[in-house]
Amino acid sequence: RDGNKPIVFSVTCLERYQSDIVDEFLRKFSSRVAQTTSINSQTTHLITNDDKHTLRSPLSMKLIEAIANHCFCVSYRWLIDCIKYDRIVDESAYEIEGDDTDYHSQGGPKRSRSIDKRQSLFENICFMIKCTENNEIKMTNDRLQDLITTCGGRIITCVTQGLLDQFEIVVLCDKLYVSERRHNYDQCRSLGIHFVSSDWVLESILEYRPKSFSLYEETPL
Known part of the structure; x- marks a missing residue:
């Protein structure tokens, strides 16, 4: 140093x-x-x-x-x-x-x-934030959004074909969110969209490498 x-x-x-x-x-x-x-x-x-x-x-x-x-x-x-x-x-x-x-x-x-390339952990990922806030560690959705952009991720509000062609799409949500949208959950999954809890973001940062989505997947009730 x-x-x-x-x-x-x-x-x-x-x-x-x-x-x-x-x-x-x-x-x-x-x-x-x-x-x-x-x-x-x-x-x-x-x-x-x-x-x-x-x-x-x-x-x-x-x-x-x-x-x-x-x-x-x-x-x-x-x-x-x-x-x-x-x-x-x-x-x-x-x-x-x-x-x-x-x-x-x-x-x-x-x-x-x-790491050589700063702010690159989430560089090829677009996130939609649909989760409730985590009070346990005082994480508001604003702080979650800051973490994502600091790590090179993008925040989106809707999914387009152009984004699907270029990026991995991750929806941060809970079980209730996917259960209420069960009718198009399978279609979204078949397009390669991931529905995971916000813990995926926190734990990927803690280890500073992207965790496997499968451990954090939210599926309809």
């Missing part, structure tokens, strides 16, 4: 005492470090809490947004060592391998960070 490049970081899932470490880090390196409340294209680092499981972060919307934006996702212990050694130390030893559920394969943050 370029040693002189400014560090713009955001934090997620920190305990009170860890937030105090963040404040000390900001004071000590104030000339080249800044903090933002949300993740955006300027953010370079996400600081998280890996006390429960070393180099694994609790699952949060910010973790997903940070991976989508190719940020360096690191343990708060990186800050402790920067303060201790009085310089910005190399962060690769502190890089988070993934979230702390045992559900996802690891290495997504690093895969995202080291």
Whole structure:
């Protein structure tokens, strides 16, 4: 990493005492470090809490947004060592391998960070968002849309032959949505349109590679 490049970081899932470490880090390196409340294209680092499981972060919307934006996702212990050694130390030893559920394969943050072609995860996919919002991780449909476009996907409101010829079409929805449209579900499937839950987007980003659609398919009741 370029040693002189400014560090713009955001934090997620920190305990009170860890937030105090963040404040000390900001004071000590104030000339080249800044903090933002949300993740955006300027953010370079996400600081998280890996006390429960070393180099694994609790699952949060910010973790997903940070991976989508190719940020360096690191343990708060990186800050402790920067303060201790009085310089910005190399962060690769502190890089988070993934979230702390045992559900996802690891290495997504690093895969995202080291990819040559930025914002290309969903580059050949068009999405229609028809799902209800996920309050569990505070994911509104606006944030879902931002994640998709950050990863190179397109948002569409209707399917045309031209789009079908050029792109993979994914409808993000729930079981109720496909059940209410049972009459043309089979026809849409035969055209190659995928009906999947929004978890497909989140988990593809977490691992930073497209997951198999079949695991997330929504079928009529």
